[in-house]
Amino acid sequence: MGPMQFLRISAQFLLRGGRTYWAWVGLLVALMIWGGVAYLDQLRTGLIVTNMRDQVSWAFYIGNFTFLVGVAAAAVVLVIPAYIYQWKPIKEVALLGEILAISAIVMCLLFVTVDMGRPDRFWHLIPGVGRMNFPSSVLAWDVLVLNLYLVLNVVIVVHLLYCGMQGRHYNQSLVVPLVLFSIPAAVGIHTVTAFIYAGLAARPYWNSAILAPRFLCSAFCSGPAIMLILFQILQRTTRIAIRDAAIWKIAELMAYAMFLNLFLLGAEIFKEYYSATEHLVHLQYLFAGVEGHRALVPYAWAFVACGTMAFLLFLIPATRRNVVTLNLGCLLIYTSVYIEKGMGLVIPAFTPDTLGEIYEYTPTLHELRIGNAIFAVGFLIFTLLCKIAIPIMTGEFAAAATTTRGFAAPTGRKEEA
């Protein structure tokens, strides 16, 4: 079976789907068009269509970027138990985690691109081609590790799918080193992203040593939260079998990560409020409002409440094994980290600005539309890759290959697990 047949059968799987599948793809494409039109508008008139201004120069786009780097990094929550501890229930689904990482990284790169004032000069960020300010710019490092992580995951996923399609075991000497290397790379993407913020002495809200550890802890909650919900959807809509043991183990790991996340947040809050220096004003803007400006206050308390509730739900074994409370916990974690690592991280650092001026930022419809479109791209990539990967994982792919070519293909990738 050559690459051409692989592509042909993949296309067949992509085109075969029920009404729900086509409605879902149609919705995503519609969102992409709606946001794409908004982006064209932004290209024509400039970033003035956003509500970002000199006082708040990074906002919605960069907040989403930060959150999604965390989602991408969270693939290691599956990779470590699967490939280091050889734990079978998770190894069966580790591929889905890598697919999620690919989708998330693509979304990250898109969010950075739409935030750029001169997207026509993006090629300066390509190593060797443009004038990348390496190694002194942390942003250059970030672009480098993000692309490295993307390439790593694409190579791993394509190799696993191709071997699974042929019914043979994947190449140990290729996959194992790459997977092991992807673990520090995943930690790296989030650490370097945190360093972009933490390295700025001008912004005391970010200039904190525990920012990178906080990023990692929240990433190991939010990414798996999305994964658990996607796993359950896939379990109902496809023939894939995901063992409950895998889901429970991931939920347990999330409880530890959420504890560390809340603990580090508390440490940060204590340090700022007890020492009560001038730098407190940013945290005050987030949690209490400053001079009547209270736009973020409800969101701030929402993320604390959601995070605490989710932590309790995941801590108690009975509630993390119950389908209803498990999913409720996942939604709460998603909400909590999305607020905390998105707007809650970026906006307070700029409000009030370095000269004390307060500019209250809320995203415009253009920003929301473009953000929606980028999420739609990510979901579409995930959907299409799953559409190919799941038949391979369940052995349907090999069956299809047998009927089209008439030779006996062994069953799929499940054997090697």
Added chain:
Amino acid sequence: MIRKKIAKYLAGRKYIIEILENPTDLSEFKERPTTRLITGLILMGFSYVIGWPAVAALSVLAVWCREPLLAVIGCRCCMAACPYGARHFNWSAPGLPAEELNPDMHVLGNRPRPRGVVEKCTFCIQRTRAGRYPACVEICPVGARKFGNLLDPESEISRILREKRVFVLKAELKTEPKFFYFFGV
């Protein structure tokens, strides 16, 4: 006649305007000359022989080779890093009407720049290069602002820094700003 026409046509092209707007980076001259630099110099010399359109053609080549343009990508990292709010982003295209523009411009100073890039105060380089004070110094009704050459020990500004009580904002960040505040008494 035909040469003038070609020149006029090229000058109206978008990429030519782009090149004229973006000053070239001359840092390569400080390093050991590379093959590309030598080729560029030969071609530049050649362009003097055949006249203006060759320069335009070379500029097109420069766009293709993507070399002499400044790499301002509009990521706004420098704005997040600035402790003084000194940097400003062109959120939209500059909208000052032509009749209100100062025709006395400098390539590194007060010319209108494209949208999507960050800029900052240039201390009115178009005035200071001509031996005049920046506009804010000249217009100040009480003479509170001073401007001068820090490298010249005899200048007014050096004397002020020597003799007055002076401080800078956020000195603890060690950005060593050259914008000083002094007590008049």
